[in-house]
Amino acid sequence: xxxxRKLARREQEALEALHRLSPCTAAELQPEIGGTYxxxxxxxxxxxxxxxxxxxxxxxxxxxxxxxxSSSAGSSALREVVNTFFxxxxxxxxxxxxxxxxxxxxxxxxxxxxxxxxxxxxKGTNDA
Numbered sequence: 034x035x036x037x038r039k040l041a042r043r044e045q046e047a048l049e050a051l052h053r054l055s056p057c058t059a060a061e062l063q064p065e066i067g068g069t070y071x072x073x074x075x076x077x078x079x080x081x082x083x084x085x086x087x088x089x090x091x092x093x094x095x096x097x098x099x100x101x102x103s104s105s106a107g108s109s110a111l112r113e114v115v116n117t118f119f120x121x122x123x124x125x126x127x128x129x130x131x132x133x134x135x136x137x138x139x140x141x142x143x144x145x146x147x148x149x150x151x152x153x154x155x156k157g158t159n160d161a
């Protein structure tokens with residue numbers, strides 16, 4: 034995995050929106066990030082130069098997509114959040130997520146979380 038790249042705030046916002054809307058045109062992305070159409074195109078061009086977005090020509094317009102899978106980008110972003118706001122503690126981060134979603138965590142999701150914890154435990158004992 035490539036090391037994380039520092040992006041300007043506007044580039045980060047555009048990349049996040051691009052992951053949500055992909056594939057999309059600059060005109061479709063513009064309302065998500067604000068600013069002018071030209072500014073949106075400029076941000077997308079910078080992301081393309083940095084290797085974070087790609088585009089293809091579709092008739093009279095460019096269609097943009099992120100170059101990294103959303104799940105991989107999400108894992109990188111989550112790792113940064115855990116390191117920055119939770120001092121690298123997965124349990125503190127998970128506790129915060131559960132506190133945020135206390136009204137929406139159902140029994141099925143709790144069972145999936147328990148299975149993940151069991152797999153992590155078994156992996157840890159197998160590595161020893």
